[in-house]
Amino acid sequence: MAGKRKKGEGTVRLRKDGRWEGRVVVGYDEAGKPKTKNVLAKTKKECIAKLEALKSTCQVVGPVQVRSDMLVRDWLDYWYQNYSKPRLRPSTQLNYESWIYHHLIPGVGEIPLNQLTQAELQQFFRRMKESGRKANVERRGPGMADRSVRSCHAVCQMALDKAVEEKLIHYNPAVGCKLPPMKGKEMKILTQEEIQRFLIQAKAEGMYELFLLELTTGMRRGELLALRWDDLDFATGKLRIDKQVYPVGGKLIISEPKTKAANRTIILPPAMVELLVEYKKGVFSDLMFPSRTKPEQPIDPGYVRRRLQVILERAGCKRVRFHDLRHTFATLSLENGMDVKTLSTIIGHVSSATTLNTYTHITDEMRRKAALSIDLGIAKAEVQPMPEQTDEPQKQDFVPI
Numbered sequence: 001m002a003g004k005r006k007k008g009e010g011t012v013r014l015r016k017d018g019r020w021e022g023r024v025v026v027g028y029d030e031a032g033k034p035k036t037k038n039v040l041a042k043t044k045k046e047c048i049a050k051l052e053a054l055k056s057t058c059q060v061v062g063p064v065q066v067r068s069d070m071l072v073r074d075w076l077d078y079w080y081q082n083y084s085k086p087r088l089r090p091s092t093q094l095n096y097e098s099w100i101y102h103h104l105i106p107g108v109g110e111i112p113l114n115q116l117t118q119a120e121l122q123q124f125f126r127r128m129k130e131s132g133r134k135a136n137v138e139r140r141g142p143g144m145a146d147r148s149v150r151s152c153h154a155v156c157q158m159a160l161d162k163a164v165e166e167k168l169i170h171y172n173p174a175v176g177c178k179l180p181p182m183k184g185k186e187m188k189i190l191t192q193e194e195i196q197r198f199l200i201q202a203k204a205e206g207m208y209e210l211f212l213l214e215l216t217t218g219m220r221r222g223e224l225l226a227l228r229w230d231d232l233d234f235a236t237g238k239l240r241i242d243k244q245v246y247p248v249g250g251k252l253i254i255s256e257p258k259t260k261a262a263n264r265t266i267i268l269p270p271a272m273v274e275l276l277v278e279y280k281k282g283v284f285s286d287l288m289f290p291s292r293t294k295p296e297q298p299i300d301p302g303y304v305r306r307r308l309q310v311i312l313e314r315a316g317c318k319r320v321r322f323h324d325l326r327h328t329f330a331t332l333s334l335e336n337g338m339d340v341k342t343l344s345t346i347i348g349h350v351s352s353a354t355t356l357n358t359y360t361h362i363t364d365e366m367r368r369k370a371a372l373s374i375d376l377g378i379a380k381a382e383v384q385p386m387p388e389q390t391d392e393p394q395k396q397d398f399v400p401i
Contacts, residue, residue: 012048205307
């Protein structure tokens with residue numbers, strides 16, 4: 001008789017229907033109860049082979065005894081696997097795993113959770129800023145970017161907030177840590193002259209429709225590349241934006257946008273619709289902008305980024321990011337009289353406040369011009385130069401505008 005399988009190897013049994021079933025624990029829920037997966041096969045040997053294959057693809061998370069004196073590394077892993085990971089998108093999971101397993105755990109993981117202090121975290125984030133980079137050290141230097149340090153701190157603070165909520169610690173030592181200041185990336189926009197040169201070159205490069213649609217709508221790159229022909233109503237010009245493309249582990253994933261506001265419908269100008277009608281005749285894919293080598297897949301976002309820089313250089317335009325094309329659309333829209341609320345809806349911001357904060361430099365100038373117009377409108381007059389002095393006293397006249 002075969003011996004009993006060891007803990008962690010899984011179980012194999014013969015079902016009533018004659019098939020063999022293998023089952024193995026792949027994790028534990030928040031209450032500590034095991035979560036399992038199973039495989040089915042016609043023979044026991046085949047079942048065991050399938051079970052081994054399943055185990056090799058599953059990262060089994062063992063049960064953790066949650067207590068206040070557990071090590072920080074155990075709590076971070078437990079928090080991520082049970083509370084955070086299930087609700088995160090694949091791309092965001094990779095970021096969290098980097099902060100937790102490559103930075104936080106090596107840095108402060110061996111400290112008991114209930115003994116972790118703000119001073120220890122402050123020292124950790126200082127070291128991270130000075131020498132925390134793990135890759136491209138020769139090219140970028142040993143220090144981490146300010147944004148990366150702040151992102152790592154945000155993950156740490158969320159994990160420790162949950163520890164406070166679970167009454168494992170009395171306060172969150174991550175609160176109050178001094179971090180590098182938030183620095184927004186410099187916003188660059190193309191001028192009208194640059195846009196003309198850019199589009200002429202884009203046409204020569206075979207990417208005219210893609211970049212013109214971007215400059216006409218201000219979509220995010222992932223949203224633009226995820227478009228399908230059935231998202232566009234050619235009769236009304238209505239374009240539905242409800243998905244986006246993003247790379248994860250060398251593969252392109254299409255999923256829903258992060259926010260509800262990003263799910264939106266915009267109306268394209270008639271000229272843009274007519275252009276897309278002609279463009280569609282040469283596209284043999286359900287995707288609006290498919291890969292040239294794999295028509296069933298969208299264009300890789302990295303390829304679009306690289307082609308953008310080539311086109312800009314050949315057109316004699318300044319170097320800008322793809323996201324700056326979105327800024328160019330928004331800036332020109334505001335300068336040509338579009339109200340902030342409408343613009344916010346078109347570009348998919350959560351609120352008008354986000355749009356105002358993003359384009360403060362534009363709206364400030366608009367407000368200055370508006371104030372000047374109001375001032376002139378109320379006064380309805382302007383002071384004329386003083387006439388030359390004569391023997392007779394002269395009266396200062398106000399001439400209506």
